[in-house]
Amino acid sequence: xxxxxxxxxxxxxxxxxxxxxxxxxxxxxxxxxxxxxxxxxxxxxxxxxxxxxxxxxxxxxxxxxxxxxxxxxxxxxxxxxxxxxxxxxxxxxxxxxxxxxxxxxxxxxxxxxxxxxxxxxxxxxxxxxxxxxxxxxxxxxxxxxxxxxxxxxxxxxxxxxxxxxxxxxxxxxxxxxxxxxxxxxxxxxxxxxxxxxxxxxxxxxxxxxxxxxxxxxxxxxxxxxxxxxxxxxxxxxxxxxxxxxxxxxxxxxxxxxxxxxxxxxxxxxxxxxxxxxxxxxxxxxxxxxxxxxxxxxxxxxxxxxxxxxxxxxxxxxxxxxxxxxxxxxxxxxxxxxxxxxxxxxxxxxxxxxxxxxxxxxxxxxxxxxxxxxxxxxxxxxxxxxxxxxxxxxxxxxxx
Amino acid sequence: xxxxxxxxxxxxxxxxxxxxxxxxxxxxxxxxxxxxxxxxxxxxxxxxxxxxxxxxxxxxxxxxx
Numbered sequence: 001x002x003x004x005x006x007x008x009x010x011x012x013x014x015x016x017x018x019x020x021x022x023x024x025x026x027x028x029x030x031x032x033x034x035x036x037x038x039x040x041x042x043x044x045x046x047x048x049x050x051x052x053x054x055x056x057x058x059x060x061x062x063x064x065x066x067x068x069x070x071x072x073x074x075x076x077x078x079x080x081x082x083x084x085x086x087x088x089x090x091x092x093x094x095x096x097x098x099x100x101x102x103x104x105x106x107x108x109x110x111x112x113x114x115x116x117x118x119x120x121x122x123x124x125x126x127x128x129x130x131x132x133x134x135x136x137x138x139x140x141x142x143x144x145x146x147x148x149x150x151x152x153x154x155x156x157x158x159x160x161x162x163x164x165x166x167x168x169x170x171x172x173x174x175x176x177x178x179x180x181x182x183x184x185x186x187x188x189x190x191x192x193x194x195x196x197x198x199x200x201x202x203x204x205x206x207x208x209x210x211x212x213x214x215x216x217x218x219x220x221x222x223x224x225x226x227x228x229x230x231x232x233x234x235x236x237x238x239x240x241x242x243x244x245x246x247x248x249x250x251x252x253x254x255x256x257x258x259x260x261x262x263x264x265x266x267x268x269x270x271x272x273x274x275x276x277x278x279x280x281x282x283x284x285x286x287x288x289x290x291x292x293x294x295x296x297x298x299x300x301x302x303x304x305x306x307x308x309x310x311x312x313x314x315x316x317x318x319x320x321x322x323x324x325x326x327x328x329x330x331x332x333x334x335x336x337x338x339x340x341x342x343x344x345x346x347x348x349x350x351x352x353x354x355x356x357x358x359x360x361x362x363x364x365x366x367x368x369x370x371x372x373x374x375x376x377x378x379x380x381x382x383x384x385x386x387x388x389x390x391x392x393x394x395x396x397x398x399x
Numbered sequence: 400x401x402x403x404x405x406x407x408x409x410x411x412x413x414x415x416x417x418x419x420x421x422x423x424x425x426x427x428x429x430x431x432x433x434x435x436x437x438x439x440x441x442x443x444x445x446x447x448x449x450x451x452x453x454x455x456x457x458x459x460x461x462x463x464x
Contacts, residue, residue, distance in 0.1 A: 048455075049455065049456065049457065091410075094410050094411070095411075095429045095430075095431075096429075097430075098410065098411030098412075098425075098429055098430030098431070099411070099425075099426065099427060099428045099429045099430045100430075101411070101413070101430065102411065102413055102416070102425040102426075102427070102430045103413040103416040103417050103420070103425060104416070104424065104425060104427075106413075330449055332449075332452060332453050336412075337455070338455045339455050339456065340410050340455070340456060342410070342412045342455035342456075343412075346412065346413070347413045347417065350417070
């Protein structure tokens with residue numbers, strides 16, 4: 001599995017060779033098994049929408065981390081963990097949640113997101129420089145937004161941020177993974193019980209009250225759904241905000257274009273999603289039956305890794321794929337995945353990024369890196385790519 | 400242009416409502432697609448075509464009217 005980057009913004013160069021010479025490449029997994037690695041846009045897109053290709057064994061093989069024996073239990077898909085399920089099990093959970101994340105609902109959150117963003121930028125202006133943009137802005141903003149939406153106390157952010165960070169780091173050892181999982185379960189169970197007693201106007205309380213043909217959700221289902229939304233709801237957007245800022249600061253012509261035409265922000269967000277593709281190691285699926293992909297025979301039971309990062313840089317789909325171009329028109333990128341599992345929270349992420357980038361660059365016209373690009377610590381070892389820290393500075397009072 | 404949708408396939412990603420909000424909306428309850436304008440004017444055909452292409456579950460079908 002190609003993992004070494006030459007440029008912090010580009011996927012490993014090996015992918016370009018694979019796209020040209022070996023688009024459905026044989027891939028050895030750390031556990032000794034074999035599967036296939038897809039790197040072309042069309043192959044990735046069709047595989048992710050193919051009902052013959054399953055998500056249900058996604059945790060069984062991992063292309064970059066072999067789960068240590070003591071953490072084998074983490075491979076089991078748990079009730080409510082719908083990202084590891086196929087229809088119809090997946091459909092039931094997804095249907096319970098999608099109404100909460102519609103374009104209309106997310107647009108209604110804009111004023112509150114603007115307020116949260118403004119509060120954090122006000123506070124940042126008062127800090128002594130250089131400031132770590134991750135801690136001052138990129139991480140707290142989506143954390144507070146998802147806390148308010150779910151009904152998770154924001155006071156607990158250090159706990160869940162630390163746990164999410166360790167969980168997504170492929171160097172975290174087995175016993176730690178199991179302990180973190182148990183801590184997260186306990187935390188969410190306590191929260192679910194409190195909301196059962198005293199429901200509030202939030203998503204978790206709504207899920208507890210909700211009933212369909214199959215009845216109410218169990219505590220176990222609620223714990224797993226709650227933790228999934230909490231982790232996915234802050235880590236991803238936090239990394240897009242920080243890495244997106246870095247990409248724009250490193251490419252001043254693009255930042256200038258965005259500043260000159262703030263209405264471009266929607267397109268710019270799509271382009272950053274495509275260009276940065278933070279789900280860096282791809283999505284793991286399994287063939288449910290014998291099938292053909294790009295002329296290759298894929299046997300039932302074989303794992304398939306679909307590289308979103310490679311697909312989003314495929315020259316067959318995107319002209320000049322390695323250029324960041326905030327004015328790029330119509331970018332049907334795969335950064336949020338494709339098919340039934342395409343990101344549930346994507347409309348929330350879009351709102352947070354549009355509001356966040358716009359306000360950040362408007363309010364800090366002289367924002368710049370406080371260290372050379374090469375010294376920014378990149379998250380090479382985490383499933384969600386980004387930066388560990390982003391030291392920035394600005395002139396005067398930032399106005 | 401005629402817009403048809405297969406709601407059973409819809410998982411509520413919302414790309415249609417984002418791309419052509421005057422043509423598509425989402426159900427309040429389960430987020431699935433609602434067609435607001437089944438015969439959109441020519442000026443909207445480009446956006447509607449983009450929405451159909453973006454849909455992660457191929458829910459939207461377009462036919463020449």
